[in-house]
Amino acid sequence: MARYKYQDPSQSLFLNVSLKDQLIPGSFEWTLDYLIDRTDLSLFDLQYDNDEKGAPAYKPAALLKIIFYCYSRGIITSRPIEQAAKTNIVIKALAADAEPDHDTIAHFISSNSDAIKDLFTQILIQCGQLGLINGEMFAIDGCKLPSNASREWSGSIAELKKKQADLKRLAGRIIEQHKELDRTSANSSREKQKPFARPWEMILKDASGI
Template identity: 30%
Template sequence: MARFIGGGRDQTTLFPEHLDEWIGQDHLARVVDLFVNQLDLPALGFQHHATARTGRPGYHPAVLLKLFIYGYLNRTPSSRHLECEAGRNIEAMRLTRRLIPDHKTIADFRRQNGPAIRKTCASLSISAAASVC
């Protein structure tokens, strides 16, 4: 009989298979997901990069934009911190579909799509203001 609360690390757990089961229906991550999904990214000026010389395809701009907006709303602007959050935060995992872009990829996305990100953030603030009124 154990004398303390807790189990071993090798104990089997019954976590849900889907990340959606961990996120509430009114959670901020769902709002960010819906907002970005309804955007016309090419019209806003987001660039979809060609396959790298190594043959590895790039990340979809929507995935990186979701991570960026989520980090901005949670006061996590650093690309290094966003990289960590994508690997350990369940909400960020849901937004990125369990992809973990590295900090350089996140920083390059921010640098290369600055004007498009500004347009998106402006429309986000307009949408938020309209929903409050």
């Protein structure tokens, strides 16, 4: 009777990994990395005032790469995005192993939603022109790319403008859903904590005679 070597797919491994080797040239993630690295992101610097005081911030490029890649995989809430940044090797390659927490991600989205929407739209347009995205990507809560998003971008100026408008609406809807889901998650967390705080509220009321 045959015997085979024991293999456990659930085990953890310590490996020497080259992050850049995880981004295959010509893939969506490689193109996302390329485009963002060559985009002027100085607008995002305006929200920071930590050149002399405070801890260093995560680079906007790293946050944008994490967020946009997660969007492409249907991950749209800050807590799951935080987890993906810790465990997904492609995201680690995109963000040079940055692991922002969910509060950082949520604040970045809520503070820069207009700028992020415009950049996200441009990324979608350029990747669409290259045929790197399809109707299965960014399919989040009814938000789907136009069926022709990955086809060759040809046709009249009016047709091209309509495609761009469709992608801009998609980008806006995804970002607004992200913000709304984060708000819902935060409210839910506060509701879970409320029963633990209530006994102290009652004690304080009794002590003050209210």
